[in-house]
Amino acid sequence: MADHALAFDISDDSAAELERWAGVAISTAVMAYGLSRRSVPGVVLAAAAAPLAYRSLTGEWPGFRNGLAHADTRAALSGSRGIHVRDTVRLERPRAEVYAFWRRLENLPRFMEHLQSVTELGGGRSRWVATGPANAPVTWDAEIVNEIEGDVIAWKSIAGSDIATAGSVRFAPARQGRSTQVSVHLQYAASGGRAGRLLALVFGRDPAHMVREDLRRFKQLLEAGEIPRATRGAGA
Amino acid sequence: MKAVCYYGKEDIRVETVPDPAILNPRDAIIRVTATAICGSDLHIYGGYIPTMQKGDVLGHEFMGEVVEVGRENTKLKLGERVVVPFTIACGHCYFCKEQLWSLCDNSNPNAWMAEKLYGYSASGLFGYSHMYGGYPGGQAEYARVPFADVGPLRVPDSLTDEQVLFLSDIFPTGYMAAENCQITPGDTVAVWGCGPVGQFAIQSAFLLGAERVIAIDRFPERLSLAASFSKAEVLDYQSVDIPEALREMTGGQGPDACIDAVGLESHGTTLDAWYDRAKTSLYLATDRPHALRQAIGACRKGGTVSIPGVYGGWLDKFPLGAAFAKGLTLKMGQTHMHRYMPRLLQHIERGDIDPSFIITHRVALEDAPQMYETFREKEDACIKVVMRPGVAARTAPAPETQGGRT
Numbered sequence: 001m002a003d004h005a006l007a008f009d010i011s012d013d014s015a016a017e018l019e020r021w022a023g024v025a026i027s028t029a030v031m032a033y034g035l036s037r038r039s040v041p042g043v044v045l046a047a048a049a050a051p052l053a054y055r056s057l058t059g060e061w062p063g064f065r066n067g068l069a070h071a072d073t074r075a076a077l078s079g080s081r082g083i084h085v086r087d088t089v090r091l092e093r094p095r096a097e098v099y100a101f102w103r104r105l106e107n108l109p110r111f112m113e114h115l116q117s118v119t120e121l122g123g124g125r126s127r128w129v130a131t132g133p134a135n136a137p138v139t140w141d142a143e144i145v146n147e148i149e150g151d152v153i154a155w156k157s158i159a160g161s162d163i164a165t166a167g168s169v170r171f172a173p174a175r176q177g178r179s180t181q182v183s184v185h186l187q188y189a190a191s192g193g194r195a196g197r198l199l200a201l202v203f204g205r206d207p208a209h210m211v212r213e214d215l216r217r218f219k220q221l222l223e224a225g226e227i228p229r230a231t232r233g234a235g236a
Numbered sequence: 237m238k239a240v241c242y243y244g245k246e247d248i249r250v251e252t253v254p255d256p257a258i259l260n261p262r263d264a265i266i267r268v269t270a271t272a273i274c275g276s277d278l279h280i281y282g283g284y285i286p287t288m289q290k291g292d293v294l295g296h297e298f299m300g301e302v303v304e305v306g307r308e309n310t311k312l313k314l315g316e317r318v319v320v321p322f323t324i325a326c327g328h329c330y331f332c333k334e335q336l337w338s339l340c341d342n343s344n345p346n347a348w349m350a351e352k353l354y355g356y357s358a359s360g361l362f363g364y365s366h367m368y369g370g371y372p373g374g375q376a377e378y379a380r381v382p383f384a385d386v387g388p389l390r391v392p393d394s395l396t397d398e399q400v401l402f403l404s405d406i407f408p409t410g411y412m413a414a415e416n417c418q419i420t421p422g423d424t425v426a427v428w429g430c431g432p433v434g435q436f437a438i439q440s441a442f443l444l445g446a447e448r449v450i451a452i453d454r455f456p457e458r459l460s461l462a463a464s465f466s467k468a469e470v471l472d473y474q475s476v477d478i479p480e481a482l483r484e485m486t487g488g489q490g491p492d493a494c495i496d497a498v499g500l501e502s503h504g505t506t507l508d509a510w511y512d513r514a515k516t517s518l519y520l521a522t523d524r525p526h527a528l529r530q531a532i533g534a535c536r537k538g539g540t541v542s543i544p545g546v547y548g549g550w551l552d553k554f555p556l557g558a559a560f561a562k563g564l565t566l567k568m569g570q571t572h573m574h575r576y577m578p579r580l581l582q583h584i585e586r587g588d589i590d591p592s593f594i595i596t597h598r599v600a601l602e603d604a605p606q607m608y609e610t611f612r613e614k615e616d617a618c619i620k621v622v623m624r625p626g627v628a629a630r631t632a633p634a635p636e637t638q639g640g641r642t
Contacts (some may be wrong), residue, residue, distance in 0.1 A: 092333060213348065216347060220326075224327075225262065225308065226308075229380060230369050
């Protein structure tokens with residue numbers, strides 16, 4: 001299980017600081033060198049290092065504003081922007097039941113390990129609390145943007161949240177309706193700024209692994225009625 | 237409680253560990269009255285099984301008395317006497333519904349480990365590494381049994397522990413091996429390996445209508461047990477050319493089905509580790525990889541090769557060409573325990589078979605470290621070791637049989 005823990009290891013702030021100052025040092029050195037050449041290639045070299053200097057000092061690349069607090073979720077995640085995770089699982093339960101369990105958003109923390117709670121606020125809105133750095137909660141509000149009974153649920157974080165994330169889950173019949181296939185598409189902005197950093201901490205370094213394990217627990221909960229657990233040794 | 241714990245290669249200790257507790261609603265806690273050492277436990281003992289951790293409780297063949305049940309477990313009652321299958325199954329997933337119980341989707345908490353190796357994970361197992369769930373095993377005074385409303389089989393008080401204990405693994409495993417042979421009346425079945433699983437495969441082949449069973453091994457006590465108790469014709473591969481002998485014994489046609497009850501029971505996590513381990517096993521273990529190749533080579537055209545022996549990795553020089561040329565069927569896998577236990581209990585109740593015939597050693601739990609060594613080295617003609625938690629170690633000879641609750 002040690003490997004498991006490693007998979008969720010996350011860089012701490014000191015590593016980010018180191019990267020920042022290394023960036024400053026390298027870009028400064030390259031710019032100084034380029035300018036000292038007093039030639040056209042030298043100036044080009046110095047200019048090329050400027051964006052790194054800008055990023056090192058401000059934490060973002062010039063000209064991009066993805067994933068920052070107060071960003072518009074749709075803008076932050078549209079097209080190919082952000083991190084996309086897709087996975088699917090098949091369950092031996094009727095589609096209506098599977099859909100109903102997921103639609104009751106309060107159920108999500110029962111199988112999504114990074115979530116502490118989801119509270120429905122009414123009007124399609126909900127408050128999500130995840131486990132962040134040092135177990136400090138990270139909170140954002142989301143709204144359901146598409147919902148077809150028994151078929152699909154889609155949500156996104158509302159503008160002004162600390163976090164830009166969106167997701168959808170589809171429920172399709174399989175094996176002549178005896179099984180249900182659940183397909184999840186999760187997106188989040190992951191670059192730059194406080195939001196990106198928080199999300200990287202919440203979702204871990206391997207979001208695909210996290211989503212797969214969440215879906216596995218979802219299946220276990222609905223099929224077996226419980227999530228299998230074991231203890232080390234014969235410990236209680 | 238006392239439990240047999242893994243501490244490293246050839247380091248087995250009987251330690252005091254915390255009693256198990258109910259963790260999930262469908263759980264039960266069993267007070268173990270009898271438990272056995274399996275041949276596959278020896279690979280843990282030899283240090284071949286990855287994802288074992290210090291302090292892990294061993295054992296996947298056990299039975300006992302129900303002493304506690306979870307709130308959702310309405311099937312078992314306190315005081316009932318049950319045998320526990322070594323594979324853990326939820327009873328509700330696609331695989332359980334299809335009777336493929338050992339492939340249960342929902343019983344391995346560490347399924348992702350096995351998925352990395354095999355693409356998909358089989359069921360969780362008791363006491364058999366963290367890759368198979370990290371469940372504490374049954375070589376202990378008590379054991380927690382998950383999904384206990386579908387696994388444990390109630391056994392009547394008229395049968396002794398020793399008569400029903402092997403319903404936990406090796407009897408169903410030998411039986412499924414024989415069933416996989418698709419035996420029709422008049423068939424001849426050849427069995428490589430006369431250890432406990434081989435013995436049950438021989439008996440089961442006869443139960444399923446085989447006319448002749450030819451058993452292959454090199455240990456005299458195992459061959460003589462196969463001959464005297466299971467009524468097999470026996471071949472010692474140290475003194476006989478097996479393919480030639482099988483050919484002669486079957487009029488030049490070959491056995492209708494071949495069972496590899498030897499296996500190559502090693503596991504690994506990376507390709508190169510697997511390769512190394514397989515190579516190690518190849519040259520250290522006594523001709524073991526020959527068995528499967530020989531079975532494929534000896535089998536008649538259109539026959540079946542059934543593999544209850546455990547394989548873990550990538551096999552070298554696997555004669556797929558011979559299997560293809562002869563149109564063989566290969567069947568294998570961990571035993572779908574829950575499918576076979578009730579019908580095999582009936583066979584025992586009817587007196588068709590008394591599985592206790594393979595027991596050679598009856599000891600206390602505290603004797604485990606010594607008995608792992610004895611069993612591995614096949615010292616003292618050791619074929620099967622049964623341990624009784626609660627029976628004092630070496631102070632008095634263990635009783636021949638001891639039925640029911642105490």
